[in-house]
Amino acid sequence: MRATMFYTIMPDGTVKQVNPFTGNEVWAVPGRRNKPLGNGKPVPAVPLEVHSPEDYCSFCPPRYFETPPEKSRLIVRNDRWEMIDTLPPDQYAETVAEFRRVGNMFEIVTLDYWRKNYAYKIPASRLKWREDYMANAAGFKHINDIITYKAMQEGRTEQQVAKLPMTERLAMADAFFGGGHELVIAKRHYRVDAKLESELFASGDMSLEEHFQYFRFTIAALADIARNNRYVRYVSVFQNWLRPAGASFDHLHKQLVALDEWGSSIENQVRMLRDDRNVFNEYGANFALHHNLVFAENDHAIAFVGIGHRFPTIEVYSRSQAGRPDEHSDEEIRGMSNLVHSIHAAMGNEISCNEEWYYTPIDAVYKMPWHILIKLRINVPAGFEGGTSIFINPMTPIELRDKIVPHLYTLRDQNKIDRIRIAEECRVDPNPLKYYLK
Numbered sequence: 001m002r003a004t005m006f007y008t009i010m011p012d013g014t015v016k017q018v019n020p021f022t023g024n025e026v027w028a029v030p031g032r033r034n035k036p037l038g039n040g041k042p043v044p045a046v047p048l049e050v051h052s053p054e055d056y057c058s059f060c061p062p063r064y065f066e067t068p069p070e071k072s073r074l075i076v077r078n079d080r081w082e083m084i085d086t087l088p089p090d091q092y093a094e095t096v097a098e099f100r101r102v103g104n105m106f107e108i109v110t111l112d113y114w115r116k117n118y119a120y121k122i123p124a125s126r127l128k129w130r131e132d133y134m135a136n137a138a139g140f141k142h143i144n145d146i147i148t149y150k151a152m153q154e155g156r157t158e159q160q161v162a163k164l165p166m167t168e169r170l171a172m173a174d175a176f177f178g179g180g181h182e183l184v185i186a187k188r189h190y191r192v193d194a195k196l197e198s199e200l201f202a203s204g205d206m207s208l209e210e211h212f213q214y215f216r217f218t219i220a221a222l223a224d225i226a227r228n229n230r231y232v233r234y235v236s237v238f239q240n241w242l243r244p245a246g247a248s249f250d251h252l253h254k255q256l257v258a259l260d261e262w263g264s265s266i267e268n269q270v271r272m273l274r275d276d277r278n279v280f281n282e283y284g285a286n287f288a289l290h291h292n293l294v295f296a297e298n299d300h301a302i303a304f305v306g307i308g309h310r311f312p313t314i315e316v317y318s319r320s321q322a323g324r325p326d327e328h329s330d331e332e333i334r335g336m337s338n339l340v341h342s343i344h345a346a347m348g349n350e351i352s353c354n355e356e357w358y359y360t361p362i363d364a365v366y367k368m369p370w371h372i373l374i375k376l377r378i379n380v381p382a383g384f385e386g387g388t389s390i391f392i393n394p395m396t397p398i399e400l401r402d403k404i405v406p407h408l409y410t411l412r413d414q415n416k417i418d419r420i421r422i423a424e425e426c427r428v429d430p431n432p433l434k435y436y437l438k
């Protein structure tokens with residue numbers, strides 16, 4: 001493969017790009033760009049009706065019983081972060097959850113999928129948790145309430161729900177305890193002291209420590225999901241921020257979905273690794289270095305603008321020798337977290353985006369580096385993608401880089417992000433990713 005086929009700047013300024021890993025063909029056409037980083041529409045200043053405590057949605061703290069039972073929560077006690085697994089429901093209110101991990105009430109890949117296709121059985125520890133939960137009066141009420149809610153959301157009438165036999169109710173509840181589609185929910189809905197409805201609490205509003213704990217907690221969930229289901233080959237991890245990115249809640253959360261395959265994108269990446277172990281340096285980091293697309297880094301991670309994406313996309317790669325997030329040391333996780341945090345902070349909370357994690361699948365023998373794509377959902381399709389498979393991206397990679405960098409300098413001066421290296425401060429050693437060693 002020749003690098004020039006992936007990235008061509010035409011005399012008129014059109015940037016033609018092919019993503020080396022997906023084959024996506026994308027153009028950034030002059031005249032369609034020069035927009036601010038957001039979608040250009042001013043956000044109306046709607047005053048927020050302040051509630052204390054925050055109870056704006058089902059993910060807000062006083063509404064713990066509107067989500068499925070809590071698999072785990074992260075609290076701060078005596079200035080220390082502490083994880084509590086399967087907290088009894090009558091104790092939910094005794095501590096404040098900084099982050100909570102719960103089943104998704106409406107699973108994409110359902111518990112039944114695993115049962116019917118693999119004869120999956122919920123492990124004994126999870127069955128014991130279910131038993132204890134149902135034996136607890138608060139737990140019994142909680143489960144009945146959310147089953148009623150779920151059944152009605154799925155189109156049943158109140159009378160039909162009331163007639164549901166207990167066996168069916170229990171079967172519905174199984175997914176809350178043994179399913180593999182989960183949410184990790186942050187505590188806040190709005191920023192501290194928010195006065196406007198637009199002041200939602202986003203990833204970039206966290207402190208460095210909070211964001212690191214958010215990452216580590218998500219990684220613990222990822223490992224636990226795999227541990228509880230031997231048929232899982234990959235756990236998809238993503239964060240959809242705001243409705244254009246597919247979020248159904250404006251309250252910050254990540255999702256994890258257990259899968260029995262890798263998906264075609266990772267299949268393809270693993271195929272490339274088989275031919276060339278260094279492919280993520282060659283067509284990722286080194287390529288970005290040569291084209292001046294690297295704009296931030298620290299000792300454990302590197303960030304650059306990706307090419308050949310339908311949406312303006314930033315790619316953050318771990319430099320670790322490990323290929324899976326749960327094989328990273330805390331320091332390495334912190335490095336990834338700090339860089340991702342700085343990008344979210346630079347974008348602000350008003351740009352809708354997807355954060356997607358990629359890493360070496362559970363059953364892969366070829367190691368790929370853990371990397372995170374942040375896709376800015378600021379453009380609408382141009383209309384001819386369907387017929388041509390050419391996608392129009394509203395911003396060239398260089399423009400995206402140049403819009404992010406000034407924000408990073410400002411935020412670093414204000415101590416709102418980590419002391420990362422920015423733009424020309426970045427080192428330019430070739431092969432910065434070390435996953436291929438060992």
Ligand SMILES: [Zn+2]
Nearest residue numbers: 057060189251
């Ligand atoms: Zn909320």
